[in-house]
Amino acid sequence: MIYKPHQNGRLLEGDTQFGKFRIVWNDQNEVVEMTHEPREPKQPTGLSRIAHGAAGLAKATLGIDQCSESTQANRRAICKACPLVQLDAHGDIRRCSECGCWLKKKITLAGEACPHGKWSSERTGDNNGSK
Numbered sequence: 001m002i003y004k005p006h007q008n009g010r011l012l013e014g015d016t017q018f019g020k021f022r023i024v025w026n027d028q029n030e031v032v033e034m035t036h037e038p039r040e041p042k043q044p045t046g047l048s049r050i051a052h053g054a055a056g057l058a059k060a061t062l063g064i065d066q067c068s069e070s071t072q073a074n075r076r077a078i079c080k081a082c083p084l085v086q087l088d089a090h091g092d093i094r095r096c097s098e099c100g101c102w103l104k105k106k107i108t109l110a111g112e113a114c115p116h117g118k119w120s121s122e123r124t125g126d127n128n129g130s131k
């Protein structure tokens with residue numbers, strides 16, 4: 001993966017086993033461009049989920065699109081009480097059985113949302129886990 005400045009903000013490019021990715025963030029940490037070029041013409045079911053997950057992991061690893069500490073804590077508590085959560089050996093959140101996302105990363109991203117609407121994007125402000 002290559003991470004570098006871009007005329008519209010910052011650019012992350014990668015060539016992975018799932019294909020090529022290109023993501024551009026502006027100065028407000030909003031994704032303004034995201035493309036995925038599959039490696040194979042026929043894609044297995046769930047590739048978009050994998051692409052979404054790879055982009056999310058990259059953003060979380062690079063510290064891009066982070067939400068507030070309080071939102072993360074609220075989201076963590078909601079997921080921990082959810083029947084669809086997979087917990088790790090320490091009883092902390094691990095993975096969501098519904099969307100397949102790795103929750104420790106997912107809850108840190110402002111633009112992410114629960115697939116069941118239990119918490120939503122911090123940008124929408126309607127239900128970011130603070131209820």
Ligand code: SF4
Binds near residue numbers: 079084095097099119
């Ligand atoms: S993301 Fe939503 S469905 Fe998944 S574990 Fe968390 S609260 Fe449950």
